[in-house]
Amino acid sequence: MSKKRFIKNKQPIYIAVAFFIYITAAVFIFVFAANTGPVMAHNSSVLKSLPNITTPDIKKDFTVTEVDNSKLYTGPLVLVNNHYSCRFDGENLVSVLSNADKSYTASDYDVKVNKIAMNALNSMMKDFYSNTQNKNVMVSSAYRSKELQQELYDEDKSNANADSKKVGEEFVAIPGYSEHQTGYAVDLSVLNDGIISVFDNKGDYSWVLENCSNYGFVLRYPEDKTAITEIGHETWHYRYVGTPHAAYMAQNNLCLEEYIEQVKSYSINNPLYITDNSLNSWMVYFVKAENGSKTSVTVPRDCEYQINGNNNDGFVISVQLN
Numbered sequence: 001m002s003k004k005r006f007i008k009n010k011q012p013i014y015i016a017v018a019f020f021i022y023i024t025a026a027v028f029i030f031v032f033a034a035n036t037g038p039v040m041a042h043n044s045s046v047l048k049s050l051p052n053i054t055t056p057d058i059k060k061d062f063t064v065t066e067v068d069n070s071k072l073y074t075g076p077l078v079l080v081n082n083h084y085s086c087r088f089d090g091e092n093l094v095s096v097l098s099n100a101d102k103s104y105t106a107s108d109y110d111v112k113v114n115k116i117a118m119n120a121l122n123s124m125m126k127d128f129y130s131n132t133q134n135k136n137v138m139v140s141s142a143y144r145s146k147e148l149q150q151e152l153y154d155e156d157k158s159n160a161n162a163d164s165k166k167v168g169e170e171f172v173a174i175p176g177y178s179e180h181q182t183g184y185a186v187d188l189s190v191l192n193d194g195i196i197s198v199f200d201n202k203g204d205y206s207w208v209l210e211n212c213s214n215y216g217f218v219l220r221y222p223e224d225k226t227a228i229t230e231i232g233h234e235t236w237h238y239r240y241v242g243t244p245h246a247a248y249m250a251q252n253n254l255c256l257e258e259y260i261e262q263v264k265s266y267s268i269n270n271p272l273y274i275t276d277n278s279l280n281s282w283m284v285y286f287v288k289a290e291n292g293s294k295t296s297v298t299v300p301r302d303c304e305y306q307i308n309g310n311n312n313d314g315f316v317i318s319v320q321l322n
């Protein structure tokens, strides 16, 4: 066999190899391009797969509704802290002890929370019990009226200064500026053989810290955010904000102050896409409150949405996409 003929016989192989490289490159480019959709915030260690988000057609799928500006100051996303007072005195309150199942308890029948937070708390504690067989969690405080907060504040001031607080002792907020007044906050304790101890997020109780965002709760005053919250680390104080907000805050290590600030940069035309820990997809955007008594808000025609005031200057709209 001559050298020339040998090379000639190899030509089909070269063509096949080149064709294979070409097809592989084309497939790679196609798959890569198909995956570049809206940027979604997610924690890859939590998510197993990414749901398919289609970009909603705002002209076709959305409409405009009028929202009463009084709604700015209510709902599970209100930011209540040293700078923003609570403008309402609890809403839709129910007794925890009357509604709790056998997996946890409350210190008495007067411990009340918002009804939506109650349902979320029940789901969380039911799952906590089935995961740990531990039924020692006790809700020791939840809704507190402005008057009760005043009593606690006066008591606290006459006792000691804030620097000498013991572990588990509440950092008492200025009356009117405590989020306990919203009915969306709970203080957890541990009740074991008649002895009450601090809910420290350790041992079995680490489950609550790790999983609370699945149920719409966040640890409101974490250790690494005290400069922002202006409240000392409280291992026992959980706040209901609702999913998807809790999921996004947990995934991105944001406290409520930071989340409320960040969400202001998202609009209907540039929304925040969130994938919660149950792989539900959400579209979240901010609408600044208008002067006067009402604000025009763009909302979806056919799917469920929530409009929540931030207790200051606008509304956070959350739309579930799947």
Ligand SMILES: [Zn+2]
Residues within 6 Å of the ligand: 170, 180, 185, 186, 187, 236, 237
């Ligand atoms: Zn508290």
